[in-house]
Amino acid sequence: MTTGTDLPGFADPVLDAQSAFRAVLAALSCPGSIHDAGAGLTPPASLAPATAAVLLALVDGETSLAIAPTLQPAAGWIAFHCGPEIATTTLAGFVLAEALPNLAALDTGSDEVPERAATVILQVAALGSGASYTLAGPGLQHPTKFAVNGLPVDFAARWTANRALYPRGIDLILCAGGRLAALPRSVTVGEG
Amino acid sequence: MAYVAVKGGERAIDNAHAWLAADRRGNPDVPDLGLAQIREQLGRAIDRVMAEGSLYDQDLAALAIKQSQGDLIEAAFLLRAYRTTLPRFAHSEPVDTATMAVRRRVSAVFKDLPGGQVLGPTYDYTHRLLDFTLAAGTAPPPPATAHATGAKMQRVNDFLVHAGLIEPDAPAGTTPGDITRQPLTFPAPRDVRLQALARGDEGFLLGLGYSTQRGYGGNHPFAGEIRVGEVTVEIEPAELGFAIDIGDITLTECQMVNQFKGSKTQPPQFTRGYGLAFGHAERKTMSMALVDRAMRAEELGEDVTAPAQNVEFVLYHSDNIEGTGFVEHLKLPHYVDFQSELETIRRMRAEADAGKEAAE
């Protein structure tokens, strides 16, 4: 038996998935806002509860997922509870990683079906502390400060290139511990 | 044409549904129909609803038949709607019809074939006389039994394949297309065509199959083999890493054998049409096999002249759920549509009348 399959998923598959989905929805609607997710989950050690909650809520047999090498120890648990088609990073609908992948190399969608673009689920060290950014765009009445520990130093520049693809482009969900935040492709990110 | 929302009618709709429920129940002095009765005693209706609803679950089909008052297209619609609420866990390993626990197997091309001609529970030799003992509820005598050899029943096609007189099965492909996930596109490969036919309307396929026999794209079919029985369904759960049986389902398979004059690349030989469907469904699978073969006309270098050979025509019109949706939507309000047509007719009439007056 593959490692991790002896650990349970959501205690209440329907209500817990709805609550995790709600957290992701709220995070994407208001970029940079931080929400609790995954309370009570006991995923494999390499996954934060929030990461596990996002996977359980969004990834299933109808979706494709690429798992970064550092998170491979959780692959058995993910296969057991989510059962996605495992795809390469360039083709996957969801990309799970701890280091931000090259966004331009992922599936950024097409002008006909921009919604098919990949969503990156990035597990970071901390939300609310670390490098600071200024966010602006849909969902934010005023430019807002947002701090993350775990993004690359040139993140703002890389995100600007992603933003330029709009309506195509990657959406980013950030998970740390039992909390998550999100940067939809429509948000602009400035240094400081 | 834009749609205009009109409110009203909620009370009428509620009352109509209440009357429908009472109408469905019928005379309350007559005992209520149990789902087990439908499942056990209306098996062919269950099979048709499962095939066209594209969901194998006898109990759900029984409920759908009860709910739809025996309107089998409405019942199939209910199953199609229900299946959208469930996650898909897996796909099965391809079922092996050669290992079917055969209840019925007949061949119209070979009299003495290994395993023999097994009639099974068939209507074929009944006289189509109404049986009034059924109305009286008389219990039938127990069916006869005989020694079963237990030998595997080889498929009839395999004999001809060995003799080189019939086309072999095409080599196993990779992942088949799935019309429940990707919309139909053309040219549609044979895997997609068979999926569409397997859930297609029996009446539509029967009419098309019949048309091929009457000369509209036909090429002299023989019923190579029809078999009905139970096959095992196995899946391989990722966390186990080995295949497990999840149960047995009843399937009907039809191998139609057709004459083929040969082409530049192929010698004269027999070609085949294939039918496979949930449940005991001989008429359905025979029609399916005729239409499957007809749709291979282009592949085999034959002229495409008849409706049954036109892949797009067949596949776009074989689904009775889609058909019923589009036909029956005509009874929904088209008040504004019609008003504008009315205005056009009046204007054209006025113009015609004005023209007549001017000429006089």
Place this chain on the structure above:
Amino acid sequence: MTPHASPAIAARQTWMAVLARAEAAELAALIANAPPLPEPVILRGPEVGLVMVRGRIGGGGGPFNLGEMTVTRCTLRAGATVGHASIAGRVPERAVLAARIDAGLQDPARHDALHAAVIAPLAARQAAKRAESAAKAAATRVEFFTLQTMRT
């Protein structure tokens, strides 16, 4: 069923196949007289979903999607073993019970008694049912005989 090369896995495939075909009432009756099973920790399910059933083009060619069927699956931990069940139909209680029995059968201390109390009688009944159907089919097999030609 495609038997696995490993005898241990092949044995498990066999009892899982028997459990998948068991009827609710007979399973409940047999388990009532079997040695008690440990309390399970549910890892996943029981949940009802779909399996897309595949056929082969022409019976032996490439795969195609025939249609879906309902299935119920459950995975649980009981003691040191993990039990699994995937069973045709919408049968959450049966799936939990089958998964508990699967876990119990993997425990060497329980295997023999549980197998004798549950699997052996189920397997015998299922074989008898199959034989009965085959015997009915055999009775409808046509015995052709050739008519003597009249001309001499």
